[in-house]
Amino acid sequence: MSSLLNFKYDKSEKLKLKEFLRVDLKLSGRLIRGAAKEGRIRVNGKRADLKHILNQGDIVDICVQRKESQNIEPEKMDLSIVYEDEDIIVVNKSPGMVVHPTKSHPNGTLANGLLYYFKSKGENCIVRLVSRLDMDTSGLIIVAKNQFSHMALARDMGENTFKKGYLAVAHGVMEKPEGIIDLPIYRPGEGNIKRIVDDKGQRSITHYNVVENYDKASLISLSLETGRTHQIRVHLTHLGHPLFGDALYGEGFDDSNYINRQALHAYRLSFPHPRTGRIINLECDLPKDINNLIDILRKRANN
Template identity: 70%
Template sequence: MGSELNFSFEKDESILLNKYLKDVLKLSSRLIRGAIREDRIMVNGKVARLRYELKKGDLIQVFIQKEEEQNIEPEKMDLDIIYEDVDIIVINKSPGMVVHPTKRFQSGTLANGLLYYFKSKGENCIVRLVSRLDMDTSGLILIAKNQYSHMALAREMSGESFKKGYMAVAHNKLSPNEGTMDYPIYRVGEGTIKRVIDPRGQESITHYKVIEEYEKGSLIQLRLETGRTHQIRVHLSHIGNPLYGDILYGEAYDDSSLISRQALHANTLSFPHPRTGKIINLECGLPKDIKNLIEKLKNS
């Protein structure tokens, strides 16, 4: 796989290149406009225009790499790379790391490290986040390395083939030990990051299964059907099983001696590859602090 997309037009009836790019290849209008403006779309080896009528046997090339800059300072850091190719990279993010620079966190973010990594390899990439994780949630996060893969993955995120799985350690035992939490999540106001269960909220669905039970807690596997902010944390708190270490939704508990952040880890990720459509299945193990928490609960 290279920096261009190659397609052969094999239909008997001709079609305008613009219509083919939009309706058949599902390219965004923004991508098409930029590629045409920069002469990055070719037919049979020659720069093409959108009004060109495709004929059977025509070879279409869309060059997806382009000169790009991002206002992020590159920083050298160790990255736990789970998967990488020319289109995507998947990182196992450590807890305590912000994903993208903010006013409060200008450096030390995953994006700072990724930009340094891309530049060190001589790759002209900017950081295009497909998925995100809270600062204190660890695990798999997907980043697109070009505009095309970001567009394709964003389109697939709401589909059944895009799946995100989590492991969590929650207070108390769940009953039943397998089920679905279907409660609407609502943001009360602009001045707070906290979410609540409220009929005015967005539909939010989380599937769960208890893997292990302890005297004062449970290890749970969860799968998101929707992707709301703090969804797992809000749902588990609502049913009386807040995450260990969650000071926002488990304020009734003092877990500071057990773990220093919410015990939530994104351990599985499945998605169709943006170029080939092949399903990529990825997994990573629990981090050290959650393993230590589990040992403490087993021995308590």
Template identity: 70%
Template sequence: MKENKLIFKIEASEEKMKLREYLRAVQKLSGRLIKGAALAGRITVNGNRAKLNYVLKTNDEVAFDLIKEESQNIEPEKMDVDVIYEDSDIIVVNKRPGMVVHPTKSYQSGTLANGLIYYFREKGENCIVRLVSRLDMDTSGLIIIAKNQFSHMALARDMVKDTFEKSYLAVVHGNMSETKGTINLPIYRPSDDSIKRAVDERGQDSVTHFEVMERFKNSDLVKLTLETGRTHQIRVHLTHLGHPLYGDVLYGIEDDKEYISRQALHAYRLKFPHPRTGKDIELEVGLPKDIIELIQKINES
């Protein structure tokens, strides 16, 4: 099946390159990916298994088989998985609030990964869960999962580029003084056992672009686009400015349980180049029910 293989046609300008050099320099594949596929005999030239020092000729057809036997120690669980986009390389899902993404000591089951393993098995796909992006348990919204080693490598590589955009919607306390701008403040982890982060000059560069989408009585609905991806970046930046998220028990300044039971943060938009074609994929999902209800409560108060 063509969707399970990468097919490359060698051009005249690529003649005399060694196969290893071509795959790394031209196709931007990682050394680990190339080595594993070569050892398993999953790289062929003109239908024949090829060694990595093979010297390429014009019009050679290089085939890179993406399918390999692999398993993951995650128990499949039947659950509703809200699939927003899917093809042979990636799947993008809309995670509900209160769901852990991957099993931990505290959460062995009921995670998104448990549901995805079941989903893959039901479809007869031998995929493991390769997370490209993550969300906190109480943050809802879009998450990308790679369905093979190649797409995971390509997306991880591209995440640091300007072509990869992650945008969120948040409901914050107070009306921001500026309706649009950039927060460029370093974020620091005080100690290895600290969950909480803070703005501190000793921290890593952290950049968040913001735009107020709607104003309410003493609160705003804010769009936030990440230029960097530090842990709790949006929550730390907004709290530092005096506008913590509604429901944020870690960084918030007041008890919002009457309004919402988790931080009002939703990953609503993704834009990224497809790992195989390079064409941009743009996806959006609307606000979840609890944030819609939060806005209604704010407007009624």
């Protein structure tokens, strides 16, 4: 793929370039202003002002690559790359890895590793996270390589064409084999990490389907209609089914002999490609620790 986005203006009526970019192409104002200021927008091969009037048949080019830097130390690490092209990269994140540097985790994050990877390939990219996962949640994370793809993916994230699927191992057997959890999630206090179900919170919707039942445990497939912090963990805990290994929400359960982190894995992603609109479908296998947990639960159920 090229670093240029190419569009043909095929309308008979005349239209300002700015309106075409904003209304027809649905580009953000920030992207439009920056690209115009830096001379990255051209019409028929020539640099164009945003007030330029387009005629039918005009070719509009936008260069999506620009020189950028990020205050993150590049670190060499093994990354499990599931998909990559010039616009996006999707990585299967290991459990125990923070996605972006913080005061308590300045190094060893996914962003540190990605920045090293980009530089080793000679790609002038910064790390633009489209989705995030908790440190102890494993699975697929999508990262945009340029401002355009980040804008497009963030815009599409609330649409039905953007889907995220999870697998979780929870305590107990769900009352119904499938269903929708529609309960508001609230943060009770600014410094509180833990969330709760409360009418004061934001509407939160989780779809679930039980894949397999064990002795007092279940493997559950889940998809999110909303993307609240800790949504799956909060919803399942509220129903009396906290995740195995969840130190924050699994009060009263000691799962240290089974798994040392919450048994939650983002195994599926489906989304429209920011440039082509083609639906990208990706999946990754369960990690070793969750597979080990399932093996233990199956053996326990058969005894």
